[in-house]
Amino acid sequence: MSETVADRGKDRALGAKGEATRQRLMDAAEEIFGTKGFYHTSVGDITAKAGVAQGTFYLYFPTKVDIFRALVEHLSHVLRTETEVATQGARDRLEAERLGIDAFFKFVHRHRNLYRIVRQAEFVDEALYKWYYERMARGYARKLQDAMQRGEIRTMDPDLLAWCLMGISDYTGMRYILWKEENQADAAKLLDFLTAGLAPEKG
Amino acid sequence: MSETVADRGKDRALGAKGEATRQRLMDAAEEIFGTKGFYHTSVGDITAKAGVAQGTFYLYFPTKVDIFRALVEHLSHVLRTETEVATQGARDRLEAERLGIDAFFKFVHRHRNLYRIVRQAEFVDEALYKWYYERMARGYARKLQDAMQRGEIRTMDPDLLAWCLMGISDYTGMRYILWKEENQADAAKLLDFLTAGLAPEKG
Amino acid sequence: MSETVADRGKDRALGAKGEATRQRLMDAAEEIFGTKGFYHTSVGDITAKAGVAQGTFYLYFPTKVDIFRALVEHLSHVLRTETEVATQGARDRLEAERLGIDAFFKFVHRHRNLYRIVRQAEFVDEALYKWYYERMARGYARKLQDAMQRGEIRTMDPDLLAWCLMGISDYTGMRYILWKEENQADAAKLLDFLTAGLAPEKG
Amino acid sequence: MSETVADRGKDRALGAKGEATRQRLMDAAEEIFGTKGFYHTSVGDITAKAGVAQGTFYLYFPTKVDIFRALVEHLSHVLRTETEVATQGARDRLEAERLGIDAFFKFVHRHRNLYRIVRQAEFVDEALYKWYYERMARGYARKLQDAMQRGEIRTMDPDLLAWCLMGISDYTGMRYILWKEENQADAAKLLDFLTAGLAPEKG
DNA sequence: CATGAATGAGGCTTCATTCAT
DNA sequence: GATGAATGAAGCCTCATTCAT
Numbered sequence: 001m002s003e004t005v006a007d008r009g010k011d012r013a014l015g016a017k018g019e020a021t022r023q024r025l026m027d028a029a030e031e032i033f034g035t036k037g038f039y040h041t042s043v044g045d046i047t048a049k050a051g052v053a054q055g056t057f058y059l060y061f062p063t064k065v066d067i068f069r070a071l072v073e074h075l076s077h078v079l080r081t082e083t084e085v086a087t088q089g090a091r092d093r094l095e096a097e098r099l100g101i102d103a104f105f106k107f108v109h110r111h112r113n114l115y116r117i118v119r120q121a122e123f124v125d126e127a128l129y130k131w132y133y134e135r136m137a138r139g140y141a142r143k144l145q146d147a148m149q150r151g152e153i154r155t156m157d158p159d160l161l162a163w164c165l166m167g168i169s170d171y172t173g174m175r176y177i178l179w180k181e182e183n184q185a186d187a188a189k190l191l192d193f194l195t196a197g198l199a200p201e202k203g
Numbered sequence: 204m205s206e207t208v209a210d211r212g213k214d215r216a217l218g219a220k221g222e223a224t225r226q227r228l229m230d231a232a233e234e235i236f237g238t239k240g241f242y243h244t245s246v247g248d249i250t251a252k253a254g255v256a257q258g259t260f261y262l263y264f265p266t267k268v269d270i271f272r273a274l275v276e277h278l279s280h281v282l283r284t285e286t287e288v289a290t291q292g293a294r295d296r297l298e299a300e301r302l303g304i305d306a307f308f309k310f311v312h313r314h315r316n317l318y319r320i321v322r323q324a325e326f327v328d329e330a331l332y333k334w335y336y337e338r339m340a341r342g343y344a345r346k347l348q349d350a351m352q353r354g355e356i357r358t359m360d361p362d363l364l365a366w367c368l369m370g371i372s373d374y375t376g377m378r379y380i381l382w383k384e385e386n387q388a389d390a391a392k393l394l395d396f397l398t399a400g401l402a403p404e405k406g
Numbered sequence: 407m408s409e410t411v412a413d414r415g416k417d418r419a420l421g422a423k424g425e426a427t428r429q430r431l432m433d434a435a436e437e438i439f440g441t442k443g444f445y446h447t448s449v450g451d452i453t454a455k456a457g458v459a460q461g462t463f464y465l466y467f468p469t470k471v472d473i474f475r476a477l478v479e480h481l482s483h484v485l486r487t488e489t490e491v492a493t494q495g496a497r498d499r500l501e502a503e504r505l506g507i508d509a510f511f512k513f514v515h516r517h518r519n520l521y522r523i524v525r526q527a528e529f530v531d532e533a534l535y536k537w538y539y540e541r542m543a544r545g546y547a548r549k550l551q552d553a554m555q556r557g558e559i560r561t562m563d564p565d566l567l568a569w570c571l572m573g574i575s576d577y578t579g580m581r582y583i584l585w586k587e588e589n590q591a592d593a594a595k596l597l598d599f600l601t602a603g604l605a606p607e608k609g
Numbered sequence: 610m611s612e613t614v615a616d617r618g619k620d621r622a623l624g625a626k627g628e629a630t631r632q633r634l635m636d637a638a639e640e641i642f643g644t645k646g647f648y649h650t651s652v653g654d655i656t657a658k659a660g661v662a663q664g665t666f667y668l669y670f671p672t673k674v675d676i677f678r679a680l681v682e683h684l685s686h687v688l689r690t691e692t693e694v695a696t697q698g699a700r701d702r703l704e705a706e707r708l709g710i711d712a713f714f715k716f717v718h719r720h721r722n723l724y725r726i727v728r729q730a731e732f733v734d735e736a737l738y739k740w741y742y743e744r745m746a747r748g749y750a751r752k753l754q755d756a757m758q759r760g761e762i763r764t765m766d767p768d769l770l771a772w773c774l775m776g777i778s779d780y781t782g783m784r785y786i787l788w789k790e791e792n793q794a795d796a797a798k799l800l801d802f803l804t805a806g807l808a809p810e811k812g
Numbered sequence: 813c814a815t816g817a818a819t820g821a822g823g824c825t826t827c828a829t830t831c832a833t
Numbered sequence: 834g835a836t837g838a839a840t841g842a843a844g845c846c847t848c849a850t851t852c853a854t
Binding site for chain 5: 421423424427458459460461462465
């Protein structure tokens with residue numbers, strides 16, 4: 001009785017070889033989910049691209065949805081980390097926003113597949129989808145609130161502001177990076193708007 | 204050995220009875236696609252809810268994707284019309300924005316299912332998805348540009364601005380209407396941000 | 407109670423209009439069965455080509471197989487009649503054969519669809535298929551037997567001979583008329599073989 | 610949104626078990642196609658008779674048509690091989706004909722299902738159908754031509770002759786073996802006709 | 813004599829998952 | 834750790850046929 005059904009595909013400790021295989025599956029899934037979409041991707045597609053047998057998949061993930069979740073969690077982690085790093089040295093919030101947006105655009109450009117994955121989560125695992133956005137919004141709002149207290153930006157509802165900024169990044173990222181294949185949207189122009197709003201210049 | 208299909212569910216002229224059946228199918232699909240998502244909805248689900256036999260579906264739509272398309276096109280039409288009407292009497296662009304956002308929130312509140320449908324299009328019919336957003340952005344940008352020329356709002360890239368505003372509406376609509384079930388997000392607060400931007404109040 | 411189910415699609419007497427509709431259905435079926443094959447043809451295809459509503463079909467034929475049968479019977483009649491006429495003036499059997507083969511080729515050329523229809527009968531209605539060939543063979547054999555008695559051709563098993571000649575016509579018709587689109591296979595060369603057989607010329 | 614198919618039932622290398630399953634499917638298909646015909650046979654019929662689940666079918670053949678093709682190709686191979694072997698020792702073409710016809714009749718008797726399969730190809734896969742007959746005719750004609758050059762049979766169009774002889778075999782095979790269930794049509798009588806033709810004995 | 817909307821059974825195919833080796 | 838053959842449920846779609854008008 002080498003192994004019971006119960007612990008299959010769970011987070012057992014993996015040896016080096018196992019870890020490598022798991023990574024190959026993740027990479028394959030990232031590419032195919034990002035390209036064709038979750039529902040047009042079969043487990044067989046993933047294993048084929050990863051170069052392993054179908055059965056192998058279930059040694060690492062209990063179901064197809066689980067690898068998707070792992071990917072979203074990974075994305076969440078990577079994106080927050082990269083943003084963190086990019087905005088580290090910012091003098092104030094406005095500069096942090098510019099750096100953050102820049103970093104986001106670069107991320108989308110480099111990881112277009114990963115980026116496209118969350119967008120599908122709404123109809124794959126809605127709880128995960130909300131988790132992703134709310135976690136991101138929470139961290140974002142906190143930073144904005146701090147900046148407000150430091151007087152770096154106008155005082156307003158930090159939560160609402162976080163969602164607005166996320167919406168802006170997402171839509172412009174989609175439009176200018178994903179679709180236009182411009183590797184760099186003009187973050188400066190964006191910042192103008194963010195800074196000054198719609199109101200016409202006085203005088 | 205070409206197809207066999209005599210005249211499948213395309214735009215035949217429909218009698219009153221046919222039109223009613225088609226509408227029942229559309230209504231059913233709207234609800235179920237919006238609730239469970241396109242890929243978790245079977246044609247059988249739709250016809251069951253519509254109260255017709257499965258085969259009847261194909262009298263009105265050639266494939267499952269086609270009813271989805273029809274729904275998106277319908278949504279596009281309704282939403283643009285409602286916004287148009289809502290902003291008709293606006294004195295200037297800023298007021299139009301407030302009225303438009305308000306109308307959008309109301310729309311999402313009343314038609315949450317319809318609203319959730321476009322969001323799936325990215326992985327059902329990407330061309331349609333782009334069509335939807337680009338058409339909307341184009342119209343929006345045109346209005347913004349006019350307003351810039353009239354001096355009602357700051358001069359900037361109207362296209363970029365349109366996408367920003369769409370992102371804001373979409374994300375706040377999702378967050379405050381769809382998820383929070385608040386039937387009215389605070390459009391006024393949103394407008395503050397839009398009007399004045401992030402920059403701290405002078406003085 | 408205008409009409410019971412029982413007599414639907416039966417050989418009721420038809421008025422002129424009805425007769426015309428029935429003929430249109432037959433013509434349409436002949437073309438489509440001949441082109442795409444019985445199993446790739448839907449009743450809807452037939453009615454569409456005939457320009458009538460689907461339901462109308464069942465006013466004239468009880469099932470889809472029935473119109474196929476009607477077509478085969480029609481073909482049987484026409485072909486035997488044409489052969490009859492063509493061979494009328496033949497001086498002897500050899501001449502009759504030549505004229506008959508000629509007529510057959512012309513028939514195939516003119517009615518390629520009709521010709522292709524019997525060939526499908528084997529797997530649509532096997533009894534009909536056998537009926538068709540056996541009826542044809544019987545008539546043919548009788549004529550051959552008479553000719554043997556008159557000393558016009560060698561004496562042998564007339565039945566076997568009939569099947570051989572039918573096989574020859576069918577295969578050469580298929581090869582030279584149906585596929586090569588030659589409107590006239592060389593019946594003369596065929597006759598040489600039929601007359602003298604394989605045996606090398608003496609001397 | 611391209612296909613999802615990872616590696617469907619194509620010519621993978623098969624282990625012994627796989628090979629056995631594939632063969633069981635072929636055998637089952639041969640019998641049922643031969644009996645009920647391609648269009649009255651469902652994939653479920655085949656798998657049921659083979660004793661495997663429906664899904665298993667698609668591990669070995671991409672579509673229902675493909676197993677049909679495989680069968681025809683198999684038939685083509687077997688029949689040509691058997692004929693080859695049977696006519697090996699023939700002294701001249703006339704003897705080869707007799708031996709060949711004999712072998713053909715035996716083949717039909719033993720493999721009636723296989724034999725009935727090609728006949729359906731005309732309306733399942735017409736290209737395959739032509740391929741089958743033209744390949745056979747080509748090989749046949751070459752042999753006949755050689756025999757003519759050696760003076761063993763009369764000189765005439767070898768292609769035309771090949772088709773005549775194929776027609777004769779097919780029709781008599783159908784009539785005497787398939788329908789009459791005679792396990793041996795009288796190949797000798799047939800040969801008489803082939804040898805001497807229709808012309809009455811001189812003198 | 814004709815229409816066309818409706819039916820529902822049935823077929824092909826896909827695919828997540830299991831399991832013996 | 835890995836394989837790949839097998840499963841069977843489920844989904845999309847077609848089509849012969851019926852029936853109310």
